[in-house]
Amino acid sequence: MAAILMVVVGACSTADDEPAMTGGSTTVQFEAAFGCEALADRWAALxxxxxxxxxxxTEVDLAEPSPAVASAGQWLGNAMIEQTRDATAVGCDELVSGSAALCARVDGLAAAGAAAEIALERLRGSCS
Structure with a gap:
């Protein structure tokens, strides 16, 4: 299951029962009753x-990376750890990088800056 979902940067763990994703998007574990489609939707939202x-x-910020890019990457890494944990717990084996369930949602994503556009192109590339 390590291949589930694209993790851009390594992540750090958190203490106690708090989810790995502490960026404010969620403070509770995924409810299994919502199922795999909801998990795929959450992947797209993340x-x-x-x-x-x-x-x-910028592209330079992404290459170095700048503190802002590193922070965003760490946040995504933490979010994907939580997402992978929930996908495994629910039994959503189809939610792997490049899967139809995830790739169907990539076209709905938007990028504002150069670094975001590169990241989005990488996501699209994983769907080819």
Whole structure:
């Protein structure tokens, strides 16, 4: 299951029962009753938030990476750890990088800056 979902940057763990994603998007574990489609939708929402967090970062910021890009990448890494945990718990084996369920949602994502556009193109590339 390590291949589930694209993790852009390594992530750090959190203490106690708090989810790995502490960026404010969620404070509770995914409810299994929502199913795999809802998890795929959440994956897309997390990817969009990552693209938004990249903001107006440039290609140079992405290559170095700048503190803002590193922070956004760490946030996404933490979010994907939580997403992978929930997908495994619910039994959503189809939610892997490049899967039809996730790739169907990539076209709905938008990028504002150069770094976000590169990240979005990488996501699209994983769907080819």
């Amino acid at each position: 990817q969009q938030e990552y693209l938004d967090r990249l903001g107006t970062a």
